[in-house]
Amino acid sequence: MNEDERQALSSIQFSWAVTPDDIWSPADHHVDGLHPRAVETITHALGAARRRPGTSPMGLVLRGERGVGKTHMLGWLRRQVQDDGSFFLLKLLDRESFWAGAVHGVLRGLLGPDGGQLGTMLGRLADLTGHDAESRMRLSGPLPVRKQDVDGLLERLHAVDPRVATECQDTLRALVLYRKTGKDWEVGNAYLVLEHGIDEADRVKWGFQTTDRSRQLLLGDLSRIFALTGPVVMAVDQVDSVITEAADGPGEQALVDRLADGLMRLREEATRTIVVVACIPRSWELIEHKAVNSAADRFRVVDLRTAMPSASVAAAIVERHLGGLYGEIGFEPRYPSWPVLPSAFEGKEVAHSTPRQLLQRVDEHVRRCVALDEVVELADFADREVEVSGAPPSVPAESEELDALFARLCAEADIVSPLDPKHEDRLMSALLGAALRCFVLEQDVNGGLLGIDPPPGVNPALHARLRLTVDEAREDEVHWSFRAISHTHHSAVLARLKSAHLEAELRRGDGRKHLVVLRNTPFSSGRATAQALAVLEEEGGVTRTIESHDLRVFTALDGMLRQSPPGFLPWLLERRPATTSHLLAGVLADLDVVVGEAATAVPEEAVPTEAVPAEVMPDDPAPEWPGVSGTLGAGPVLEEPQAAPEPGESSIRLGTGVNNGKPFTLELAQLRKHTVVFAGSGSGKTVLLRRLVEEVALHGVSSILIDTNNDLSRLGDRWPAPPNGWEPGDAERADRYLRETDVVVWTPRREAGRALALDPLPGFDREPEDPDEFRMAIDAAVAGLLPRTGLTGRKVNAGRAVLTQALTRFVRGSGGDLGDFLAYLENIPSGVSTVRDAVRLAGDIADGLNTAMINDPVFGGAGERLDPGVLLTPPPGKRARVSVVSCIGLPNEEQRQTFVNQLQLALFSWVKRNPARDRPLGGLLVLDEAQTFVSSRTTTASTQSTLTLASQARKYGLGMVYATQAPKALHNVVTGNAATQFFGLLNAGVQIQAAVDLARAKGGRIEDVSRLPAGQFYGATEGTGMSKVRVPMCLSHHPPTALTEEEVIARARRG
Template sequence: MTLVGPGLDDERRNALQAVHFNSAVAPDDIWSPLAHHVPELHGPVAAELARAVASAARKPRSTPIGVVLRGERGVGKTHLLGWLRQEARARGGWFFLLKLLDDRSFWAGAVHGAISGLNREGDQLGAMLDALAKATGHTDESRLRLRGTIPISREYLDELVDRVRELDPQVALECQDTLRALVLYRARGRPSEVGHRFLALEDGGIDEADRAEWGFHLRSRSAQLVLGDLSRIFALTGPVVMAVDQIDSVITQQPGSSGLVDRLADGLMRLREETRRTVLVVACLPRSWELLSEHAVNSAASRFAVLDLRTAMPSAGVAEAIVQRHLGALYAEEGFAPPHPTWPVARAAFGGAEVAHSTPRRLLQRVEEHVRWCLARDVEAELRDFADGPAEVAAPEVDAGGLAELDERFARACEAADVTSPLDPAREDELVPGLLSAALRCYAVEHGGDLVLDQPPGRKPALHARLRLTLDEASEDEVWWSFRAIAHGHSTAVLARLRSACLEAGVFGGTGKRRLVVLRGTPFSGGPQTARAVGELVAAGGEVLPLTPEDLRVFSALRELVGQAPAGLLAWLAARTPASRTPLLRRVLPPVGDAGSQAPQRPSAHDEPVWPEREYEEQACALPAPPPQHAPEPSWPERGWPAAEPSRLAGSLFDPESRWPATPAPVPTPTLIPAPAPTPSLIPASAPAPAPVVAPTSPPSADATITLGADATTARPFTLPLVLLRKHVAVFAGTGSGKTVLLRRLVEEAALHGVSSVLLDTNNDLARLGDAWPSPPEGWAPGDADRARRYLDGTDVVVWTPGRESGRPLVLDPLPDFGAVRGDPDEFRGAVDAAVAGLLPKLALSGRRLVHGRAVLTEALTAFAGRGGRDVADFVAFLHDLPEGASTMRDATRLAPELADGLHAAIITDPLFGGSGHRLDPGELLRPAPGARARVSVISCVGLPTDGQRQAFAHQLQQALFAWVRRNPAGDRPLGGLLVLDEAQTFAPSRGEVVSSASTRLLAAQARKYGLGVVFATQAPKGLHNSVTGNTATQFFGRLNASAQVQTAVELAAARGGRVDDVSRLGAGRFYGATEGTGFTKLRLPMCLSHHPQGALTEGEVLARARA
């Protein structure tokens, strides 16, 4: 029975909404990390698989016996393959998931599956090439080129083949073309296309010019030989597992076809014979293996060991562990602590008789049914018996106010959607999967049926999304709807993508249960090969359709709502059916309520692809033309500003005032969006309005967070707790990466929470932090217009110009306030050492005099500070007449007056060392003006032209700030302030000591205790001191160019368990980000809130802002 409790609160509702409908594991789920493996479920079988991999690891030239995982649907065959993948990788091996998709392309499908897996699971191809290069003695630079981190050239391919010849002459001789193709496929740009064409296009292969340029012997190679090459090449560096998990669905497509079974059996047996050091694992239903065994030649089937997976649940404890680990992994992602580990399933439910006869899949399906039941009725209820259906409690009426609020949010998100970037060939693999995934997930919710969405694809995917519907669980008969966007203009690249998509979608089975939709906004080229490929696609049940602006707006808005998971989202989707009403899904998928009753409708073999200029020629909103095919990657910003006015959405799908249906029902075709109007400027052309008075704000709460962009694939916001900024931030990124935008946005978001910042501006690109955009920029996220107003209205931006009297000169005391640290012996000694490091460069000491002078200065300053002194002029006088006992050095009385004279001379000659200007209490840098939330102090280096001057000033600044925060700690506030150091390697270099080294390391180690966070930004991670890097809890990696810096970034990320291998290929505004307790996520950052044009300010413009 189900006990119904009170309504769900927001926290528990959000947690249950994270329990997605994924109990039917699809083959691509094999590549996902296993957070819910239960060893006791199939322990003996797992042990046999582990022994097979271990044997292959010990015997490099062996041909291991094959393995068959035989079991009914839902017992965990695919899950066990996912475990096997992790086991193989843990033993230094490799894993391929072969795709046997139809009866006419066994070898092509197998190669396609292998190639698809090269870029999955942490980049197997790059890891293998690196291991092979290391085993054959390549230099660090060669290794970086071979794994695609920096550009490759012919000479490195030739060198690799020569070195592999020393390792295994036969492999080098017979497999060298495939080896060359693998290296090129891992590279960037056109070489990658060449590699892909050789590996994937058996007919035609590569051009003759490419063959000669890259040293191939032949233009193409048969799929059967390519697959054998892959096994032998990867086996040079570890054991290989090749798994097959779709035989049942292939057989089901053509029941009773003995020819099909013969071909599958022959292919599997030959595959096992032609691979090296490779464990072939076939997962299938008992009936499928029986058919294959009957049709295998002679005793070939005996070369496979059959491992049976039992259907019955071993025990109640195993059943409980399965549910607990599945729910626990999802709850952990949401930061939710459930009332007990299996909530909302009572522990008593696992003792029922129904559990003993349930497969893991059925168990999870029942849990998901219960979760959906709770969410639909917004009640908290525990499932107490798996044999019972949900309690019959009428669902509450839909709250009109809640629907209206979500209608408005949806409309705003549609308005702000970017309808151009997803059509860019360079970005379709990044953007389209997330858009389609959100739309199809919402479509599945709107239908309430048993639809399953494949996991998001990896790098260089064959498909961008796939939706599955199970027709018969016993035979694993399924209907597939597959989607692939192809915007590329080069005919050879288009052919390779079409071929891979057709193979992955399985459209050539001839049953009508596999449908592929190719999304393209312009006609294909008129070449004969392309025309033939498109004709075959259409004849096999495929279609070519455009992604209209309306589709893109709705998909983008749904992605945003799914990421935010607001209360009432499921009820809103059921009532409004926004995904089902889009032009694309309305044409391709069954209408609401019919998904389970029909397979995809096959278009006629003579149907023409539908092009936008034909079907949509009457629309006012034309499909944007794709950018030039070989144009350089656009610089930041990239994302478009919303293009439609709210008033122009009237009557369309996005109009919040339109009448939505109260219940799911078919609706008339919505009006498409008219042509976008010019975006109105946020700042009127007339005289500016009086500045508003900003009401005083309370300090940020202890759990306050800031958002810095979103996951580039899922659009989930990347949030940072303010308190984690105490533990410092590192930004590793080069020119053109968007580093300055990231730094500015970080400062702006902190200011919105009332946190002040001090920035050392070395490149004149931060002094505009107080400037408003003249018009809304590209790249702003929804709501950024309002955030920009609040930031500018509530932030006091001051530009300081040390060394420039004509601006706002700034002088800091050369000595810190020792009184703040006098009570802590360790910090007091650290402050003295840092002060001495700042004074020594003024004294021109060397050799023995430097050693003795440092000792005298240290002891004298310790005595001076211990007596309450802090002014440098007083310290000069103290040295001139050094008190007895102030130093234990024998020559102290002789050296001290010389040191005093040197410091006195520095005061006279160096305006920054006790000279003229505003001698500042460092707290003034962080203290906002009356009425402001926060202050942003930008310290320009226009008056500090040399590194030495900048290091000296930074040293004084860091000493002063540390002493000030020591006296004024943040207390219970999450963050007291931020210090931003751009070009941080200048102030704490990895080699040698400069005047600012000690104070920078002191801040990195100690400032967090008092609430001061430091942001260290550099384009040379190799040049930054490792103690600084090691003290940063949050790290961002943007595009880097120099090979040495790229290698350092890869190593730094690996030390945190992450991979940033493509860091040299990231676009502007793309970063990998990670913070305490999270892994690295590829992020897309929004534009900053303050004006950031391309060029830096001139010195005159900086001085003018300083005087303002």
């Protein structure tokens, strides 16, 4: 593969997953002969609408399975009608109000380059009513418009169609203003978008008869006005997703009735308008047979065939798509369908493929070529190739140059203009679009599960959207939509909130659609704004700030995407700057395909600190805790202060019941059976974790904590003054905790602090008492080694077998560290493994592991190695040790997973030799952001060792504490092995539903988990029901901001 071919194939991003926004794309990939009957029917209907302007044509239904080209046909239809008419895509965004969603769909199709459809229509209307060139430009072009200009248009229109001029005059005034910019556009937008319409002053200024108009009447006005200048097509492409959300549920019949009624009324009331519905067969069957009215009688069904008509059509589909993508970068392939041989389209597989399936197959093949760095021409679509994308990405040779380019672009980034209302739509669309595009690439997911919307047009409702396909057959998707709002005027903010709300398709109780509103200044405190924000939150929306760090990262990614430098994709897969950005790591934490969250976007040397401030944001900044003065907030009065525990006591108190005022206590022995905390940002999760560690320390129990966000390293700091949220007696407890507990901060790979290195191959018992447990330990060790061997394809399973047999023989023989094991593999004795070619495979494994040890000091265990028991053993004079392992020296997730895997293997070996015996609890291991280390969908270096501890550690007295803001992303074995569970504030709909289901399985109800204040949790443990608990503030200092790296290192030195 030469460099030109590599660049061409690496740059390909197929558009086979056509989103509704692709309908507006100017690119024409239409292939004649794919759906000839549909083309004929549509052409006939357009001709009738052109010839008979006063009629309401029969509606059309484009019915076909997913992937046959329904949305593609709508794009073709748009191009056919816009020469002399108008096209609008009406999303069914609001189940309760068909008309609000329909009006929104028209509005988002009005503007575009050179005025868009609205400018074209107003120009035609000005010509129809005999306006001169200047007045035409005032009405439809860039010249400022005056009230007398609009009055003149209505007066002249009265001679053409007096009913439209009279009944639709306010809507026409709003449309003229909507074509403009600045304040004029704001007035038009408010009238067309907001239920309460415009201000009285604006009504008088522009001559409106009323300040507002109902959505149904407004849609009728829009149809009648646009019909004056040509045929109109109103298309509906969201029937399937709306019906899917209510499928087989109690609301399905009512929903179908509303949709059918809306479609029937739209078809009947719209003038010179063809209503086109694109849906899968099941959706139309529901409307046809379950609806109470006869909507189906007003529509003619056109079935889009699934089978490919011919080999030539199949070839043309691929050639058109590839040709368009190659043309964008100036690449000339050896033949139009390269790298797919023309003969491949003659195969039987092609005849039974939809266009989407065909392009998906080509996409898979292109990915394989890129991964192998070899052009393999596809000869037969029936050939299924070995998946190679799961192999760890190699760092490109150009990584240093790309790091430097990234650092320079970050340093040069303009972080002011994107937050300026004048530039917000253009710049934030570009930056968020680039971030999401890179996010998708970084996930390296095949099959089109993830996709993003094309760049939006003028005055967009949203700035970017990410889509996750859940069920392709039912067209079921999960969306994450993003909209920045920097405007200060309350009406402008409200209009943008409303448009974003509708476009994001938010619905109460849905859980599939999410909206993130970005704003760095407070919202207005007015009633209307407060109500809009409350509704937004209730229906799955959240508000967030966007940090300057992320603006720099997104700007740099936008620039690198535009430049497409050599090696960019492998660099992206290795560095993962979008995935680890503060915004996306938090908002998309619940996305199942994400392999974890958060850290730093690039190695620290890649971004100069003076250019990109290291704004380390704690995952859970200290919230405003309820004040305490003899009472706990608004809760019941405590009867007496809670004294610090005396030696021998076996329970801890973690809070007070919100409803009954009773203490919420846990027996130390229950913590052996593990604890899980499901809570998001602002919930008080970090405070709960710290208080749990502090309470067990008061009982002489040591803990190890993995600190990924620099907000746990203050566990040894004293409060400068008693904080709000302490219970009576907590001052004495805090003093005792700090006096009796040794808090040590460890900094793996940072010699300036307190370095920590672990043996990557911990000791095994040569003659284990429990053979099953020995095999589990071997499996966990192999799971941590296998990803570093470099094996791919079929060699992975064979390599696992060789590793398992070799490691078993090694530890039962001479034993030793990882270096000794590599030497053993290089000279593996005969008969150790029964796998064919075991000797060669063992040599390959040894080479791969040796390379990994050189490239990754964490994996190699470089440095002075420490017995893991030291982490849990307090020095003389202290009752407990709290070891906080900071990740400042582990900049990416792979290194963190590797280190945690080593730690867990070492701990398992140590606790088996040093069990708790008669003590209720021997120690705690706390994993914050636990889904990073034991994901429900992805196997990492730390997965197997985490699962091993989850099932085995309790026997030896080691308790595990897992915390995550993404319940759905956490491995179900972990959840199932946790006897104690806490549920705090969650923000994402998918995760809220997952938490509700988990709580229900324990017999609890937590329906208000999305509204819990900071410091309140639902808690339950073995033998108790779910109760709402108020957790007191932690005993050690917890301010709102996290520590800097320098402060972490200072504490590590001090300890």
